[in-house]
Amino acid sequence: MGLFKRNPFGHILFIKKWVIRIIGSLSHRRFRGFNELQIEGSEIIKSLPDKNVLFISNHQTYFADVVAMFHVFNASLSNREDNIKNIGYLWNPKLNIYYVAAKETMKSGLLPKILAYAGSISIERTWRSKGEDVNRQVKMSDISNIKKALDDGWVITFPQGTTTPFKPIRKGTAHIIKHYKPVVVPIVIDGFRRSFDKKGLRVKKKNILQTFEIKEPLEIDYENESIAEIVEKIEYAIEQHPSFLKVIPREEIEAQEELNKLRKWRLEDDY
Template sequence: MGLFKRNPFGHILFIKTWLIRILGLITHSRYRSFNNLQIDGSEIIRSLPDRNVLFISNHQTYFADVTAMFHVFNAALKGREDNIKNVMYLWKPKLNMYYVAAKETMQEGLLPRILAYVGAITVERTWRAEGKDIKREVNPNDTENIKIALEDGWVITFPQGTTRSFKPVRKGTAHIIKQHKPIVVPIVIDGFRRSFDRKGLFVKKKGILQSMEIKPPLEIDYENDSVEKIVEQIEFAIEQHSSFLKVIPQEILEEELKLNRERQWKY
């Protein structure tokens, strides 16, 4: 790898490598010491091709979720079986890995800008900006950047576009799937909301059992499945369909309601 070799977005890979190493070393204990990350499905990561893979997941914090995925994916590719022991798996990280994030979130200070260099594909939200509900057209540059990222490697996206549970899946993800025909891998996470603050930058509580389940790729008929059908398939795959509310214990629902009330003023 040349010292100044760049990815399709102009990021210098040498710098990106060292950022992943340093940030990975700093954050490793958040999933292996302060809290315990339980992983299921590492073998699926190892079975995937190097490009055109779209990971879809529920979302609980701005940054801790995707940071954990960088750890888990790289550990799996280095042969770790459902664990992230020995952070040396980040010495030669997978560099063609990206994640979709709101542009305004990634511009809020120096640290988000550094995290953006690691692999953010920033997009303008069409339904919300600066804490207010809006309605605007999709920026074609955003969808083009996602296409470029898929052509180059793996992309992580949170199709609900919010850290609040059981919110609707945005149709934009389904359009991307129909248009670019990626392998779609669902991920279900839990425990991050209880472990970290809303942004996922600070440890809020220690000793929490976090979980990440990597599921087999979805079976999608890219030509014939409707956008609505794909949206519903995503909701079931990441366990955010409204039907899941019927099987969630009442105490968890009450805790979630309390958390949403506390966050309401921030959205």
């Protein structure tokens, strides 16, 4: 690899490699130390093609979710079986992993800007901006950037577009799946909301069970399935379909949302 070789977004791969190494080293104890991340399905990662793979997941914090995925993916590719022991897997990380994130989030400070270099595809949210509801058109450049990333490697996306549980799936993810026909791999995470603050930067509580389940790729009829059918398939795959509320009491979900609001206000006061 040439010292100044770049990816399709202009990032120098040598620098990106060191960003991943440093962030991974600093964050490792958050998933294996303060807390213990229980992983299931790492063998699926090793069987995936090198390009045109879309990971879909529920979302619990801004950054910890993605950082955990970088750990799990690279550990799995280095023959770790459902664990992230021995961070030697960070020495030669997979460099064509990208993740979809809100542009305003990735520009909110120095650390987010550094994290963005690890592989952010920053997009403008069409439904919310600066804490207020908006309604604007999807930017075609955002869609083309996701396509560019899929052509180069793997893309992580959180189709609800929010860390609040059981919110509707954004149809944009289904459109991307239908038009670009990626291999779609669902991931279900839990425990991150209890372990970290909303941003996923501060350890809020230790000794929390964190789980990370990688599921088999979805079977999708790209030509014949409708957007609505793909959306429903995503909801079930990442366990965010309304039917799951029958298992989790609504009162518990509402109480968690109120706690998240309080944490947000406290964070704003801290800054």
